Amino acid sequence: MKVLTWLLYIILMMAFVLGSLGLCRKIIKKHKVNRWIIGFSAPLVLIIPKILFDNINPIVWTILVAIFIVLYLLFFEINREISETKGIKATMDIRKTR
Numbered sequence: 001m002k003v004l005t006w007l008l009y010i011i012l013m014m015a016f017v018l019g020s021l022g023l024c025r026k027i028i029k030k031h032k033v034n035r036w037i038i039g040f041s042a043p044l045v046l047i048i049p050k051i052l053f054d055n056i057n058p059i060v061w062t063i064l065v066a067i068f069i070v071l072y073l074l075f076f077e078i079n080r081e082i083s084e085t086k087g088i089k090a091t092m093d094i095r096k097t098r
Contacts, residue, residue, distance in 0.1 A: 020070045024077040035078040042071035 027033060045068045049056060056064075 016066070017073070020073045021077065023070065024074045027074060028078060028081065033074065033078060035075050038071055038078075039075040042068055042075065045071065
């Protein structure tokens with residue numbers, strides 16, 4: 001039974017990551033997103049509630065971690081797209097956001 005639980009957990013995590021990547025690609029196509037703002041603000045999704053509240057409900061914490069993961073996937077997906085189209089030097093240039 002324990003093996004089936006872990007297998008279900010792994011399948012759900014893979015589905016979550018793949019779904020997040022699909023969502024990120026749709027967001028990139030529709031909107032011009034500044035990757036540096038996303039990259040620097042993503043940890044704040046976890047840090048600010050942890051500082052403000054002593055006890056956070058585990059369900060709320062799980063939702064915050066999921067938002068954190070989606071934001072970082074969006075950041076790395078934008079970086080991957082830039083490095084494929086414009087090269088590595090454009091990836092490190094702060095002035096060029098997209």
